[in-house]
Amino acid sequence: MSALLEMRAITKTFPGVKALDQVNLVVRKGEIHAICGENGAGKSTLMKVLSGVYPAGSYEGDILYDGAVAQFRGIRDSEDRGIIIIHQELALVPLLSIAENLFLGNERAQSGVINWPETFRQTEALLKKVGLSEAPGVQVGKLGVGKQQLVEIAKALAKDVRLLILDEPTAALSESDSQALLDLLLELKAQGVTSIIISHKLNEVRRVADSVTVIRDGTTVSTLDAHAEQITEDRIVRDMVGRDMANRYPERERRAGDVVFEVANWNVWHPEHADRQIIRNIAMNVRAGEVVGIAGLMGSGRTELAMSIFGRSYGRAISGEVKMGGKRVDTSTVSRAIDAGLAYVTEDRKSLGLILDENIRKNTSLANLAGVSARGVIDENRETAVAEKYRAAMRIRTPSVFQKVGNLSGGNQQKVVLSKWLFTEPEVLILDEPTRGIDVGAKYEIYGIINELSAQGKAVVMISSEMPELLGMCDRIYVMNEGAFVGELAAADASQERIMSLIVTE
Amino acid sequence: MNQSAKDGIGAYLVKHLREYGLLFALIAIMVFFQVVTDGTLLKPVNITNLFLQNSYIIIMALGMLMVIVAGHIDLSVGSVMGFVGALAAVMMVSWNMPVWIVIPICLAVGALIGAAQGYFVAFWRIPSFIVTLAGMLVFRGLSLWLLAGQSIGPFPKSFQALSNGFIPDLFGVGKPNVTALAAGVIAVAVLIWMGLQTRARNARYGIEDEPTAFFVLRNAIVSAGLMFVIWKLSGFRGLPNVLISMVALTVVYAFITERTTLGRRVYAIGGNEKAAKLSGIKTERLAFFTFMNMGFLAALGGLVFAARLNTATPKAGFGVELDVIAAVFIGGASMSGGSGKIIGAVVGAFIMGVMNNGMSIMGIGIDYQQVIKGLVLLAAVFFDVYNKQKQG
Known part of the structure; x- marks a missing residue:
C-alpha cells in the first residue's frame, strides 16, 4: 500500500x-493509524501542523500528501483536501438540529438560500452511514455524547473526508458507545477512509490500529506495524514513558478498619423531570483505609450519586441517610458535607474543580479558607506555606505556587484539586474519574497518592470508567446500573467479565 | 510555562504593561490637558474640583468592581443614586427631617434596593443585566415621581458639608494648610512602607517581583504626584471632606477584596462559579451581598452628589452608570468576572474624570466628549485583549 500522508522531519519551535x-x-492509504504519547508529548501540535492551524512556513520539514508536497495555510486548505480533524471538545452547536450542524459552513444552498429537502435527504443518508438512528431535525444538544460524536463523524463524511483524524474520540464515551465508535471506524476503513486516532486507551488502539506511532518529548520513538x-x-x-512499567498499579498493604462511611436508602x-428517578x-459502606470502587457505564448514575451525597449538588427530592463513624450527619449543603468530613473530587476538574485563571495557592485554599485566616482576614504567609506543603507532598511540578493552574498539565492540575480537598482534612474522599485525561506517568503518581491516603486510614470511594483501574486499585467494587447497585464484588473475585455480566444481565 | 527570573526588565515590563500603562496613561492625560488648558487643569481650585466632581463616580466604582468581579453588572446605579438624592431632598427640605436621621435612612434604602435586585439575580438566577435594567427604569421613574419633575433644594449646611466641606487646619496656619501637608507626608510614608513589606515577603517566597529600579521609579512618581496634588490642595482650602471619605473607602475596599475571605470568595465565584460552589462557598449569598453593597454605595454616591449641587434634580444620575462601568473596565477588570482591582477602578475613574474636566475647560462640546470617552474605553479594553492574546 502506498502512503497517503508522509510527514518528514517536522520541527516546530515555540519561543x-x-x-x-x-x-x-x-x-x-486505507489504514487506521494510532498515535500514542503522554500528554504534552506533542501529539496535538503535530496534528495542528498537519491541519494548517500552524501554517506552512511556521515549521520546518515537509508534509507529503498524495505524493506531493502540501502547504496548508489554514484549516480550510486542509479540509479542501479531505483532511478533517475531530477534536476532543466537540465542535457542534447544541441548539441547532443535526442537519444544520452537519452542513454548517458547508450548506447545501443555491446563492445563499438553503435547499432544505436536499439537506435533509443527505443528512439521512449520512446518518445511516454512521449508524445513528435519529431524525435529522433533532436538536444536537438533546443527544448524548456518544451520539454527538457520531454526528461529528457524519459531518466529516459530508465534507468528503479522505483522512479522518480523531483526537481522543472515546475519552468521554461509555464502554458500549466506544465499541460502537470503533466498529464504525473499521467500517469506514472498509470503505476506503484512512484515519488517524489519538488515544490513551491502549486496548482500543490494539483493537483497531493497523500501525502505531509513539511520540515522546516531541520526537518519534517508534512505529509499530500490527x-x-x-x-x-x-x-x-x-515506548511512551521510556521505561518499563512492570506494575501499572503500585502495591498497597490492604488493611481495612471500622466502617466510617455509610449511605442507606439513598433516592x-x-x-428537571420530576418523575424520573435517577x-x-x-446502600453502601466504606471502612477506614479501604478503597472502594463504583463501576458502571457512563450514565449509570455514578456521578449523580456522589454529587447528591455531597451537599445535594445534584437532583431533587433527595432522601436517605448518610452516616459517618456510625453517627448520622447532615450533608445537605456543600459546606456541611465538608464539615462532616466528606470531600468530593469532581470528574471535570477544569469546569468544576479549579479556577483556571488563579494560581495554585489560591486554588489550594479555596475549600478551607478558614484554615488560613483569622476573623475573616487571610494570612497570606500561612496560605503560601500550606500551598507549598501540598506542592511538595504531591510532587506538583512547577517552579512555585504562584503559577496559574490553567497553565499546568492535566496531571498537575489533578494534584492541585487533590491538594485542595486534602487541606479540608476529610475522613472520606470520593474521587470521580481521578485519572481521566492524564498521562500514564501521572496516573501512577495519583494511584500512589490514593494508596498513601488509605494507609493514613482515610476511606476512599473511587468512581471510574476504566475497569482495569478499579480492579488494580480497589478492595471492593460496587457495580452500578441505571441508578441502582446491581452487585458487589471483593477484589479477589472481580474481573472485567464479571462486572460486565452483572451490568448486562440486570 | 515557567517564566524564569532572568527574563530581565524588558520582559517584566511587557508582562505588567497593563498596570504601568494605566498609571502612565493617567499621567499622560493629565500632562496633555495641563498643556492644552494653559495650566488650568492643575490649578489648586481645579484640583479640588476634580475630587469634588468625581467623588461619587469613584465611590460607586468600588461597588461596581465587586459586582463585575463576581461576574455580574449593575445598570441601575445611576437611577438609584438619583432616587436616593431625591429621597434625601424630600425628607430634609419638604419634611424638615434632621440630617443625622436622613443620612442613615437613605443609606439603608440604597442597601435595600440593592438587596432587592440581588435577590432576583442570586436566588432566581435572572441575568443581572435584565434585573438591573428593570431597576434602572423603575428608579428613574420613581425619582421623577418623588420630585414631581421639580428640583428641590437648598439643603441644610450640615448636609452640604458632606461634599463641600474641608478639613480645617489643625495647626492654624491656613495657607499653606499644614494638616493637608502632614496627611500627605504620612500617606506617602505608609505607601512606601507597605510596598517594602510586600517586597520583603515576595523575596522570602521567591515570588517574581518588579525590578528594584522599577520599584523605586514607580514609588518616586506616585509619591511625587501625591505630594504635588496635596501641595496644590493645601494652597487652596485644604483637604475636602469627601476626599477623606473616598480614600478611607478605597482603603477599606482594597483590604476587603485583597485580604479577606469574603473578597477571595467573590473572586472565586467570578472565576468559576461551579467550582466555588462545589468548594463549599455560598455563591448565591455572596452575589446577593455584592448587589446590596452596590446599592449602599450608590446611595452614598447619591447623597454626595446631591450635597455638592445643593439641590436634587430629576436629571441627577442620568447616564452615570455608564461612567462607573467604564471606569471599572478601563481599570482592567475582566468582563467575564474573576479579575480586576480596586486601585485599577479608582485610577480608571480618575482617567474618566480628568478627561471630563479637561475637555470641559477646553470648551469641547458634550457631543465630542462622549465620542472621545467611548473611544478611550474601547482602546483600553482592546489593549487588554490584545495583550492577553499576545501572551497566551
Missing part, C-alpha cells in the same frame, strides 16, 4: 520550547 523535533509520520508483529500494551507503554430524582435505594 523557548522545541515542541516537535524531527518527527516522522507515515500513514498508508500486521508484522504482535503489538502489546506493555510495549506501547514502555434521588432528576432535577438513584434508587442505594
